[in-house]
Amino acid sequence: MRIGNSLTNYSYSVPGGGSSSSIAIVEWPLVYLGNLIYGQEICQQGIVCCHVVNVHSLKLQWVCSLCSCIFKQGRCTRSSEPCPSAVGVFHANTKIIVEDGTAEAWVRCKDEQVADLLQLSSAEWEGLQQHVVQQGSVYFQYQGRSGHELHEENTGDLLMQYLGTVCASPIVCRSIQLAFKVDSRNKRMLGQTETFQMRMLKCGDHQYSTKMAPTLSLTCLDIKEVDYRMLCHLGNDRLIQ
Numbered sequence: 001m002r003i004g005n006s007l008t009n010y011s012y013s014v015p016g017g018g019s020s021s022s023i024a025i026v027e028w029p030l031v032y033l034g035n036l037i038y039g040q041e042i043c044q045q046g047i048v049c050c051h052v053v054n055v056h057s058l059k060l061q062w063v064c065s066l067c068s069c070i071f072k073q074g075r076c077t078r079s080s081e082p083c084p085s086a087v088g089v090f091h092a093n094t095k096i097i098v099e100d101g102t103a104e105a106w107v108r109c110k111d112e113q114v115a116d117l118l119q120l121s122s123a124e125w126e127g128l129q130q131h132v133v134q135q136g137s138v139y140f141q142y143q144g145r146s147g148h149e150l151h152e153e154n155t156g157d158l159l160m161q162y163l164g165t166v167c168a169s170p171i172v173c174r175s176i177q178l179a180f181k182v183d184s185r186n187k188r189m190l191g192q193t194e195t196f197q198m199r200m201l202k203c204g205d206h207q208y209s210t211k212m213a214p215t216l217s218l219t220c221l222d223i224k225e226v227d228y229r230m231l232c233h234l235g236n237d238r239l240i241q
């Protein structure tokens with residue numbers, strides 16, 4: 001699958017330099033996911049305009065600043081021996097599935113990227129963290145397209161209900177501009193069509209065999225709302241073909 005070779009490099013500003021206020025300007029190619037899988041676009045980092053299909057899993061937790069055990073309700077929960085730390089550090093990790101019309105990819109996002117994905121303001125992100133500190137650790141996993149098929153033990157948990165609603169909403173499952181890097185364990189599979197697996201699919205009375213591409217795994221570098229000038233460029237690129 002080749003959708004043009006005219007995709008240009010985009011100057012992209014991302015947080016950098018170790019300070020939240022500093023901005024690094026980098027130039028990454030705008031790519032299609034399908035071209036990455038088929039080796040027609042070779043890059044380690046790039047930008048893709050894609051749609052968030054779903055939030056597969058979301059882990060929110062406070063860990064102790066000294067021993068990394070779970071930090072809950074203002075104290076470290078280490079059980080082997082008492083820990084003197086009174087400081088917890090918040091971490092957020094999520095795995096999402098995105099697609100851009102040419103292929104799907106799994107993307108890992110963490111910390112502030114999760115707030116950007118969920119479109120939470122600073123105050124909402126702080127509020128969510130304060131709810132999580134009551135439990136220390138919260139794990140949400142996607143259970144179905146409606147977003148309401150939570151595990152029975154979680155149905156009475158307001159925080160889980162909130163996460164289930166938000167993660168399945170169009171606020172999160174939307175078009176985004178994703179800056180990414182290819183996961184190192186995924187690199188050697190890209191462009192190697194001999195690693196594609198044959199699968200049999202049944203549709204009614206007919207059986208089809210098809211080659212399945214390897215799963216594309218990416219790490220999020222930054223999430224931005226879609227720049228519609230970029231979408232126009234992509235539209236033109238497809239029309240040229």
Ligand SMILES: [Zn+2]
Nearest residue numbers: 064067076083
């Ligand atoms: Zn500790």
